[in-house]
Structure formats: structure tokens, C-alpha cells
Amino acid sequence: MDDLVLAMLVRALAFGTPILLAGLGEIYAERSGVVNLGVEGMMAVGALAAFAVAQSSGSPYLGVLAALLAAALVSLPFALASITLRANQYVAGLALTMLGLGVSGLLGKPYEGAPLAHPLPEAGFIVTALLLAVLLWFFLQHTYGGLVLRSAGENPETVDAMGIDVYRVRYAAVIFGGAMSGLAGAFLSLAYRPSWADGITSGLGWIAVALAIFAAWHPLKAVGAALLFGALYHLSYRLQAAVSPEFLKAMPYLFVVVVLSLSALRKGPSGAPESLGIPYVRGERR
Amino acid sequence: MTEPDALLTLKNVTKRFPGVVAVDGVNLEILPGEVHALLGENGAGKTTLVNILYGLYPPDAGDIYWQGRPVRIRSPQEAIRLGIGLVPQHPLLVRAHTVLENLALGMPRGFLLPTRGLAARIAELTRHYGFRFDPRAPVWQLSEGEKQRVEIVRALLQGARLLVLDEPTSVLTPQEARELFKVIRRMRSEGEAVIFISHKLDEVLEVADRISVLRKGRLVGQVTRAEADKAELARMMVGRQVSFERRKPPVRPGAVVLELKDIHARSDRGLPALQGVSLRVRAGEILGLAGVAGSGQRELIEVVTGLRRPERGLVRVLGAAPWSGKRPRIAHIPEDRRRQGVAGGLDLAENLLLHDYARPPFARGPLMDRRAVYAFAREQIARYRIDPPDPRTPARLLSGGNLQKLILARELHGDPPLIVAAHPTYGLDVGATELVHELLIERGRTGAAVLLVSEDLDEVLALADRVAVIHGGRIVGEVPVEKADREQIGLWMAGVEA
Numbered sequence: 152m153d154d155l156v157l158a159m160l161v162r163a164l165a166f167g168t169p170i171l172l173a174g175l176g177e178i179y180a181e182r183s184g185v186v187n188l189g190v191e192g193m194m195a196v197g198a199l200a201a202f203a204v205a206q207s208s209g210s211p212y213l214g215v216l217a218a219l220l221a222a223a224l225v226s227l228p229f230a231l232a233s234i235t236l237r238a239n240q241y242v243a244g245l246a247l248t249m250l251g252l253g254v255s256g257l258l259g260k261p262y263e264g265a266p267l268a269h270p271l272p273e274a275g276f277i278v279t280a281l282l283l284a285v286l287l288w289f290f291l292q293h294t295y296g297g298l299v300l301r302s303a304g305e306n307p308e309t310v311d312a313m314g315i316d317v318y319r320v321r322y323a324a325v326i327f328g329g330a331m332s333g334l335a336g337a338f339l340s341l342a343y344r345p346s347w348a349d350g351i352t353s354g355l356g357w358i359a360v361a362l363a364i365f366a367a368w369h370p371l372k373a374v375g376a377a378l379l380f381g382a383l384y385h386l387s388y389r390l391q392a393a394v395s396p397e398f399l400k401a402m403p404y405l406f407v408v409v410v411l412s413l414s415a416l417r418k419g420p421s422g423a424p425e426s427l428g429i430p431y432v433r434g435e436r437r
Numbered sequence: 438m439t440e441p442d443a444l445l446t447l448k449n450v451t452k453r454f455p456g457v458v459a460v461d462g463v464n465l466e467i468l469p470g471e472v473h474a475l476l477g478e479n480g481a482g483k484t485t486l487v488n489i490l491y492g493l494y495p496p497d498a499g500d501i502y503w504q505g506r507p508v509r510i511r512s513p514q515e516a517i518r519l520g521i522g523l524v525p526q527h528p529l530l531v532r533a534h535t536v537l538e539n540l541a542l543g544m545p546r547g548f549l550l551p552t553r554g555l556a557a558r559i560a561e562l563t564r565h566y567g568f569r570f571d572p573r574a575p576v577w578q579l580s581e582g583e584k585q586r587v588e589i590v591r592a593l594l595q596g597a598r599l600l601v602l603d604e605p606t607s608v609l610t611p612q613e614a615r616e617l618f619k620v621i622r623r624m625r626s627e628g629e630a631v632i633f634i635s636h637k638l639d640e641v642l643e644v645a646d647r648i649s650v651l652r653k654g655r656l657v658g659q660v661t662r663a664e665a666d667k668a669e670l671a672r673m674m675v676g677r678q679v680s681f682e683r684r685k686p687p688v689r690p691g692a693v694v695l696e697l698k699d700i701h702a703r704s705d706r707g708l709p710a711l712q713g714v715s716l717r718v719r720a721g722e723i724l725g726l727a728g729v730a731g732s733g734q735r736e737l738i739e740v741v742t743g744l745r746r747p748e749r750g751l752v753r754v755l756g757a758a759p760w761s762g763k764r765p766r767i768a769h770i771p772e773d774r775r776r777q778g779v780a781g782g783l784d785l786a787e788n789l790l791l792h793d794y795a796r797p798p799f800a801r802g803p804l805m806d807r808r809a810v811y812a813f814a815r816e817q818i819a820r821y822r823i824d825p826p827d828p829r830t831p832a833r834l835l836s837g838g839n840l841q842k843l844i845l846a847r848e849l850h851g852d853p854p855l856i857v858a859a860h861p862t863y864g865l866d867v868g869a870t871e872l873v874h875e876l877l878i879e880r881g882r883t884g885a886a887v888l889l890v891s892e893d894l895d896e897v898l899a900l901a902d903r904v905a906v907i908h909g910g911r912i913v914g915e916v917p918v919e920k921a922d923r924e925q926i927g928l929w930m931a932g933v934e935a
Contacts, residue, residue, distance in 0.1 A: 314514040
């Protein structure tokens with residue numbers, strides 16, 4: 152019995168790791184004031200870049216690096232549109248998801264079903280994710296850079312008045328969020344599977360977005376939330392025999408709806424950054 | 438001629454914006470250890486001048502000298518480095534963060550937050566000036582006065598030798614304002630210079646050593662306090678004679694129009710905001726509701742206008758509940774003009790019609806008669822002197838005063854029996870304020886019941902027939918205006934019950 156519980160916990164951790172990695176990235180982007188709904192797309196790009204580079208170079212570590220860079224790179228057009236050009240963040244994010252899924256699906260065709268010579272252990276990613284959660288919490292709460300990041304998401308006018316470039320802060324946070332999504336993708340294609348398939352992210356990116364809200368934008372709470380989601384995900388995986396596959400495919404989205412409804416029911420302030428989703432314009436009447 | 442020991446000298450400083458000269462050839466000298474008031478109406482150029490000093494805009498012409506040396510102030514950082522600190526009218530603090538975090542944000546940057554050393558310096562400064570606030574408290578818990586003190590501490594921590602206070606008393610109770618004046622005097626005695634920006638004559642006369650008056654961007658006069666004369670200053674400010682004591686002529690109040698009995702309501706945060714409010718306003722009467730911001734005024738207004746259902750208690754407007762279909766029209770002049778008062782993207786004519794769009798002559802069946810609409814709009818615009826006078830101007834382009842005129846024109850049309858006015862002159866210049874006061878008095882005289890909610894005690898005392906004070910969601914005192922005592926009302930506002 153204990154073995155079963157332990158095994159379940161380990162599986163929940165493994166399922167929760169990509170959600171946690173991408174969710175931490177999204178927490179940073181959102182704490183700076185930018186909602187990035189492109190997580191799913193950035194994750195897919197990261198997964199493909201990691202697999203392609205790892206396979207052709209033979210080094211999975213180069214693959215991880217490629218995932219970080221590629222996902223950060225695809226977040227740039229989103230940052231440009233939503234921060235500099237002040238486009239609607241939600242629409243721009245959805246576009247990024249479609250772009251990422253489409254591009255990775257197209258470029259990934261030759262790698263479908265190919266084997267990977269040197270996969271990475273899941274444990275490495277799991278430990279990294281947990282360490283990152285602590286480090287990112289510390290940075291956010293106890294460093295000057297973290298304070299500036301949080302302030303940009305609350306009252307960007309104040310940050311501006313202190314002579315700090317709000318746009319630069321938000322760009323940095325969005326690009327960092329992209330790299331974290333890429334890392335989550337690398338976990339999928341280098342350790343968890345380890346292989347490439349179109350649709351490898353299977354909605355995990357959306358759950359990462361929900362995680363940011365469910366964890367009240369707090370990196371440490373994100374760990375617990377990721378465990379919960381991981382456990383639920385594992386459960387639905389177990390139920391594969393009993394439940395129709397169409398229903399299982401809809402599960403991640405159902406999670407999101409349920410979790411967001413539950414968060415909305417919570418009493419008191421949600422902890423959402425005050426300027427979340429609002430493009431910053433100097434001296435604007437709003 | 439530059440006095441050798443002037444801290445700051447402005448020579449012929451000019452700033453133009455498209456279509457206006459906001460600051461026009463201003464010469465000014467600030468001496469160390471003086472409190473220098475800049476007096477002027479809204480739009481006189483005070484804020485533009487401050488923004489130039491604080492490096493937010495460069496002047497188009499003219500020179501600035503700091504301790505006799507010519508300087509260019511290109512950013513707030515350069516202003517801070519010189520020793521110019523700004524306490525803005527609306528605090529620039531991150532509400533979700535603690536006082537300490539907010540102050541750390543303005544300090545030289547390291548990797549880690551400088552918590553301990555900074556806390557000690559803050560404690561020293563707050564002790565010195567007799568401030569009391571907890572540096573670990575989140576800013577949203579602080580009162581407006583406390584937030585202002587945090588801004589002052591921030592400027593002092595940054596090493597300000599010239600402190601610019603922009604309309605500092607607009608959000609304070611009389612007691613808090615008096616505390617602020619004490620702090621200003623203390624700073625002066627230590628050689629700090631203070632620029633005190635205001636449009637309130639009394640407080641300028643109370644605190645300033647020298648007074649410079651701005652009108653339409655020009656410096657129109659400069660006097661020392663000893664030679665200052667209130668009526669003369671007012672004339673300089675507005676360019677014509679102003680009457681001060683204009684009280685509403687007493688009328689014999691008629692039937693009860695608004696009745697509140699034991700109202701309990703919660704705020705948006707779910708906290709008790711109104712805890713047993715009972716009030717009555719009769720026809721022909723102005724009831725002035727005074728109180729510090731956040732004492733329950735917003736919720737009370739929302740209950741009266743039918744925007745918020747109370748948890749308990751009775752609200753009747755001429756016998757009907759305000760959210761029922763039978764209630765008479767209530768004129769609501771809301772606190773937040775831009776967001777609640779108008780639809781910014783719609784034009785003036787459309788905004789004027791938000792109540793009456795479905796009635797003839799504006800509606801013909803399901804269609805709108807555009808000719809009638811625009812004829813009506815032009816008439817109202819002329820009557821209320823709204824500028825720009827083109828009925829097709831989007832409302833969001835209007836200045837605060839004109840926006841308020843637009844709202845008044847719409848809300849007062851058709852002589853509603855009840856008028857609820859929330860901070861109706863906040864941020865308006867003397868001209869627009871006079872118009873608002875005239876209109877409210879006029880409507881009161883012709884039989885409307887007026888509930889006037891204001892943080893400006895002078896306004897309440899000048900207009901109201903009765904004054905009630907709200908604190909912590911309860912009416913803590915109520916008095917006819919002829920028996921009202923400013924001290925007593927101040928105490929009530931601070932929560933000391935009758």
C-alpha cells in the first residue's frame with residue numbers, strides 16, 4: 152500500500168514538473184503585468200528544439216539549451232506586440248500558442264517516432280524545478296530586481312517615476328517565462344517521453360496558465376498546486392481503460408475551468424497583480 | 438538679478454503645448470529655509486512648472502539655476518540627484534507592497550533589498566518628524582495622510598533639500614493638514630526649502646513665507662506673507678473679484694425626499710461599510726455629508742442611487758426604493774467623472790442623452806431623431822458653457838471642469854427631485870467650482886433635495902443647510918450649519934463621537 156502511495160507521489164511529481172516549470176515562468180510574466188497565453192505554443196517549440204538538437208548533436212544538454220533559447224525567441228514577437236505595441240495580451244497570447252503549435256508540428260514531421268540515443272533522467276528535471284521554485288521565490292521577495300518586477304505588475308507608473316524602464320522589466324519577464332516554458336518542453340521530449348510527437352504538450356501549457364492563478368502568483372504555492380494537478384493528471388491517465396479517450400482529451404481544459412471557478416470563489420483579494428493584462432502607457436488616463 | 442544664496446532660480450522659463458502656453462516666461466527664486474507657495478487655479482501652470490522642475494518635461498525656453506549654477510534637469514533621477522524631492526498629489530506608491538518595500542524602490546540599487554539598514558533610517562526620520570506608521574504595513578491599509586507622509590519620508594531619504602508638495606491638503610482632514618503644516622515648519626527650521634502648491638488661500642496664508650501667484654501660465658504677483666491680503670490674492674488668481682461667504686439662503690424645507698433608516702451594507706471587499714446609517718433630506722434642503730475618504734461615503738451613495746443593495750435597512754426616495762421601477766429620477770453626480778460619469782468614447786450629444794434617449798422628441802419609434810438630439814445638445818452646451826462647443830467631440834477629450842459641466846447638464850435636466858453629488862468640485866478650478874455651487878444652490882432653492890458628499894469642509898460649510906459627519910460607516914454627528922463648529926466637525930471626522 153505504501154509503495155503504491157509512493158509510486159503515485161513520484162508519478163504526480165513527474166506529471167507536475169512541466170506544469171510547475173512553465174507555471175513558474177508564467178507567474179513571473181504575470182507578476183510583471185503581462186498575461187501570456189502562449190505557454191502551450193512556447194512549450195511545443197521548446198520540446199521540438201530540444202529533441203532535434205539532442206538527436207543531431209548527441210548531447211541532451213545542448214538540447215535543453217536549444218529549448219531555452221528557442222522558446223525565449225518565439226516569445227519575442229508576443230512581447231513586441233503586447234508590450235511595445237500594446238496589443239491585447241490575450242489575443243496576442245492565443246496567436247503565439249497557434250504559431251508555436253503550428254511551427255513545431257510542421258518542422259517536427261521528420262522527427263516523428265524517431266528514437267533518442269541519450270535521454271535525460273526525469274529526476275534531474277524534478278529536482279531542478281523544485282530548486283527553481285525556491286530560488287524564484289527568494290528573488291521575487293528579497294531582491295531589488297524582484298521588487299521592481301512585482302511593482303511593474305502592480306503600479307507601473309511608480310516604477311516609471313523611479314526612472315526604471317517598465318517595458319524592459321516586462322520584456323525580461325516575458326522572455327524568462329518563454330525560456331521556462333521551453334524547459335518544460337525539453338522535459339517532455341528528452342526525459343518524460345522521450346521522443347517527439349505532434350501535440351506532445353497535450354494541454355499542459357494551459358494548465359500552467361491556470362496554475363499561476365491557482366497558486367495566487369506565488370512560486371512556493373506553485374509547488375503544491377503542481378503536485379495537485381500532477382496527481383489529477385496521473386489519475387486521469389490511470390482511468391484510460393475505463394473512460395473514453397475523447398473525454399480524457401478534454402480533461403486538461405476541464406481542470407482549468409474547475410480550478411479557475413474555485414479560485415474565483417475564494418474570499419478576499421485574489422492576489423492578482425493590480426495592472427495584470429493592462430498595457431502600460433506613460434501618462435495615460437485610465 | 439539673481440540673489441547669490443538662492444537655492445533654485447528660474448529665469449524666463451516657458452513651456453508650450455499644442456495650442457497653449459502652459460508656462461509663460463516665469464521668473465522665480467527659492468531661498469533655502471523658505472516655504473514658497475505657488476498659488477493658482479487649475480490650469481494656471483502650477484503642475485507644468487512642477488513637472489519641469491522634476492525633469493518630466495524640458496522647458497522650451499529659459500534657464501534653471503541650482504545654487505547659482507545653470508542646470509538641465511532631464512529626468513526625475515537628475516532632479517533627485519540635485520536634491521529636489523516631489524510629493525505628488527496622488528501618491529505614487531505600490532498599494533500591494535509594504536511601506537518598506539516602497540521606500541526601498543526609491544533607494545540606490547543593490548542585489549538584495551536593504552531591509553535592516555533602511556528600517557533604521559526610516560525609524561530615525563519618522564521619530565524626528567513625529568510620524569507614526571508601521572513600515573511593515575501594506576500601503577493599501579494606510580490613510581491618505583499616512584501615504585503622503587511615506588512620500589515625504591521617501592523624498593527625505595533621497596536627500597531632498599527642496600521639497601515640492603503638490604496640492605498636499607486636498608485629501609487630508611483639517612487635523613491632518615495641521616499636522617502637515619507642523620512638519621513643513623519643522624523642515625523650514627532645518628534649512629529645507631519647500632514649494633507648496635495650492636489653490637486654497639487660507640492654507641497658503643497659514644503656512645507660506647512668500648507667495649507667488651500664477652494665472653494662465655504667467656507669474657502675476659509675488660508677496661510676502663506679511664503684506665498678503667486674501668481678497669487681493671484671490672483677485673490676482675482669477676483676475677476678477679470673488680465672493681467668499683456665499684451661503685445658501687435658508688429655505689423652509691418641504692417634504693422628506695430621501696429617507697434612510699438603519700442602513701447596513703458591505704463594501705466590495707465584503708467588509709462592513711455602513712453600520713446603521715439613518716438620514717433624511719427634505720425638499721429645498723442641502724445636506725452636507727463630511728468625512729475622511731473611505732468612511733463609507735461611496736457605499737452610501739451607491740445605496741441611495743440604487744447601485745448597491747443594503748443588507749438591512751430602509752431606503753426611500755419619495756416613498757419608493759431606489760432600485761424599484763417606481764422611483765423618481767435621481768440626479769447622480771458621481772465621484773469618478775471619467776469612468777462613472779460619462780461614456781468617454783461617445784460624443785457630447787450622446788452623453789447628454791443617456792437618460793432621455795428613449796423619450797420624445799429624441800426618439801421616434803425605435804429610431805433616434807438626430808436633428809432633435811443635436812439641437813438639444815447645442816442648447817445645453819451653450820447654457821453650461823462646455824468647451825469645446827462641438828457636440829461631436831468625444832467626451833473623453835474634455836478637461837475635468839468641462840466634463841463636470843457635461844454631467845451636470847445631463848443629470849439636472851428635467852429637474853429631478855433628488856440630487857446626489859459626490860465630491861462635485863474635486864480638482865476643479867475656481868470658475869467651474871463656482872458654477873457647480875451656483876447650480877446646487879439654485880436647485881436647492883427651487884425645491885430639490887440635495888445630498889452633498891464632500892471631503893472639502895469649506896465647501897460643505899458654504900453650501901449645506903445641515904452638516905452630517907460619517908466615520909467608520911456611521912453618522913457620528915449632525916448639526917445645522919449655523920451652529921456648526923469647524924473644530925467639532927474635525928473631531929467627528931477623526932471618529933471622536935458627539
